[in-house]
Every structure is written in structure tokens, then in C-alpha cells.
Amino acid sequence: MLRVAVPNKGALSESASEMLDEAGYRRRPEGSKDLSLIDRANDVEFYFLRPKDIAVYVGSGRLDLGITGRDLAADSMAEVDELLELGFGRSTFRYAGPAGDGWSSERLAGARIATSYPNIVRRDIAARGIEAEVIRLDGAVEISIQLGVADCIADVVGSGRTLKVHDLEAFGDVLCDSSGVLISRVDADVTPAMAQMRARLQGVVFAQQYMMLDYNCPRELLDSVSKITPGLESPTVSPMADPAWIAVRSMVPRKQVNSIMDELAAAGAKSIIATDIRSCRMG
Numbered sequence: 498m499l500r501v502a503v504p505n506k507g508a509l510s511e512s513a514s515e516m517l518d519e520a521g522y523r524r525r526p527e528g529s530k531d532l533s534l535i536d537r538a539n540d541v542e543f544y545f546l547r548p549k550d551i552a553v554y555v556g557s558g559r560l561d562l563g564i565t566g567r568d569l570a571a572d573s574m575a576e577v578d579e580l581l582e583l584g585f586g587r588s589t590f591r592y593a594g595p596a597g598d599g600w601s602s603e604r605l606a607g608a609r610i611a612t613s614y615p616n617i618v619r620r621d622i623a624a625r626g627i628e629a630e631v632i633r634l635d636g637a638v639e640i641s642i643q644l645g646v647a648d649c650i651a652d653v654v655g656s657g658r659t660l661k662v663h664d665l666e667a668f669g670d671v672l673c674d675s676s677g678v679l680i681s682r683v684d685a686d687v688t689p690a691m692a693q694m695r696a697r698l699q700g701v702v703f704a705q706q707y708m709m710l711d712y713n714c715p716r717e718l719l720d721s722v723s724k725i726t727p728g729l730e731s732p733t734v735s736p737m738a739d740p741a742w743i744a745v746r747s748m749v750p751r752k753q754v755n756s757i758m759d760e761l762a763a764a765g766a767k768s769i770i771a772t773d774i775r776s777c778r779m780g
């Protein structure tokens with residue numbers, strides 16, 4: 498049976514469970530505190546673990562796959578490989594100091610740096626060839642400067658709202674560009690069961706990035722509308738009862754769907770309909 502770790506709380510847990518549900522796996526009932534769940538139909542056992550611990554279990558080989566954050570996996574120092582980027586839980590991991598204090602990476606030498614990700618910070622400091630004191634905190638790191646235990650922080654930045662609220666500003670290079678990821682033990686043989694879960698999740702990730710567009714247009718516009726919606730290989734073109742018209746179907750990147758619809762309408766397309774894709778297998 499495939500053994501898979503899923504975040505049991507925190508920023509990744511809801512999205513990870515939703516994505517697995519969308520990929521056809523059994524979901525833990527709402528409010529359940531069970532730490533494991535067997536999905537007999539798919540021959541998978543899920544373990545609901547703290548997101549920080551997931552790379553440790555997977556890296557030790559006790560569990561086959563896990564969903565965690567790239568930054569958490571990096572900080573755990575566990576021996577894991579990323580099989581797939583899942584697209585949720587996007588964040589950057591950055592240094593930040595009091596706004597207007599003129600912080601820069603050069604000032605890190607000798608500073609007290611508060612963080613929940615001490616290994617990422619230690620590695621960065623070592624790479625810079627400087628020494629600094631790393632203060633390990635469990636969370637709410639943004640308040641630590643105000644409370645006098647640190648000079649600056651290194652923390653997860655999502656929208657940037659938490660930094661702003663605490664009158665902090667990010668400085669220096671991004672230490673980690675993070676996202677939810679599917680991980681396995683480093684150099685693990687990808688078994689057919691692991692490959693199937695990766696393919697199903699890949700299908701959902703891909704489906705979330707694209708939409709399906711359907712529209713009608715006069716046949717003589719085919720060349721020009723095909724340039725606007727080239728699709729992955731080529732748009733699907735179907736005849737209509739009126740021989741002067743065709744129906745066109747094509748996948749388009751979700752982020753561009755509105756501008757593409759504007760362009761199609763301006764080119765003379767009619768009845769343009771955008772629909773969600775739930776899952777797919779590409780290639």
C-alpha cells in the first residue's frame with residue numbers, strides 16, 4: 498500500500514486535501530482528528546502530520562510520498578527529491594528589518610536573526626562567509642524585534658501583509674522561492690503507485706492553470722482566431738449546421754482568459770464560453 502504524508506494543519510493543509518480530493522482520493526471527514534486514513538479503493542494510506550515533520554518521515558524512507566512546502570523541506574535537511582510543484586502555498590523566504598532602518602545583507606554580520614527556519618538561515622550565512630546569531634522561534638517571528646530578542650528576522654512572506662502590519666520591510670535576495678510540493682526520498686525508485694499519484698496530481702495542477710474556451714466564428718476567420726487560441730497542439734474545429742460558420746474549442750492559460758476573450762470578440766467570434774477543467778492527462 499502506498500504511504501503518503503499530508504499536512505494536518507497550517508497554510509498548506511486545506512489546499513493539499515482539496516487537491517487530493519480532486520485527484521480522486523479519499524478525504525478525511527471534516528473536523529476529524531484521525532492521524533491516518535486508509536483509502537482502499539486506491540490502495541493508499543494517508544498520514545496527517547505536522548507540515549514541518551513531513552520531509553523527515555519521507556526522507557527516512559518510512560513514507561513513500563509527502564506534500565509539504567519547499568522551504569520546510571529545505572530547512573529539515575532531510576534527503577528528499579521534489580517530484581512535482583503543486584502551485585498552492587506560494588511564498589518567498591526573506592530577511593526583513595524595521596522599515597526605514599536601511600537594512601541590507603551587508604549588515605547581517607554580527608546581527609541577531611530570529612527565524613523558524615534556522616537551517617535555511619545558517620546555510621545562507623555560511624555561504625556569505627559571515628557570522629551571525631540565529632534565534633530559533635516557533636512562529637509569530639515578526640514581533641520578535643519589537644520584543645527585543647532580535648535585530649532582524651528571516652521569515653515566510655506571502656502577501657506581505659504581516660510585514661507591513663509590524664512596520665518591517667524585506668531586504669536582500671530571496672533565500673527560498675517556495676510552493677507546496679510533492680516529495681519522495683532522494684533517488685527513490687518511482688513505483689507505479691507513486692507515478693500514478695504524481696500523474697493524477699499533475700493533472701489537477703495542469704487543469705487549474707488552464708481553461709477551455711468554446712466559441713463560434715465565420716469560417717473565413719479560422720486563420721486569425723487560431724493565432725489567438727492556438728491550443729496545446731492545435732484548436733479543435735467542428736462544422737456547424739450553417740456551412741459559413743465553425744465551432745472552435747481550445748485550451749487557454751487561465752490567467753489570460755479574459756484578454757483572449759476580448760481579442761476573440763474583437764476579431765468577430767460569437768458565443769464565447771469559458772469553462773473550468775477539473776482534471777486531465779496531458780502528453
Ligand SMILES: Nc1ncnc2c1ncn2[C@@H]1O[C@H](COP(=O)(O)OP(=O)(O)OP(=O)(O)O)[C@@H](O)[C@H]1O
Nearest residue numbers: 506507508509548566567569586587588653655675
Ligand atoms: N501566508 C502564507 N502564504 C503562502 N504560503 C505560506 C504562508 N504562510 C505559510 N506558508 C507556507 O506554508 C508552509 C508551512 O507554513 P505553516 O504556517 O502551515 O506551518 P507552520 O508555521 O509550521 O504551522 P502553524 O503556523 O500552524 O504553526 C510553508 O511552506 C510556508 O511557505
Ligand SMILES: O=P(O)(O)OC[C@H]1O[C@H](OP(=O)(O)OP(=O)(O)O)[C@H](O)[C@@H]1O
Nearest residue numbers: 636637638653654655656657658659660
Ligand atoms: O505575508 P503574509 O501573507 O502576511 O503571510 C506571512 C505570514 O504567514 C505565516 O504565518 P502563520 O500565520 O503561519 O503564523 P506563524 O508565524 O505563527 O507560523 C508566515 O510565518 C508569516 O508570518
Ligand SMILES: [Mg+2]
Nearest residue numbers: 507508636637
Ligand atoms: Mg506558520
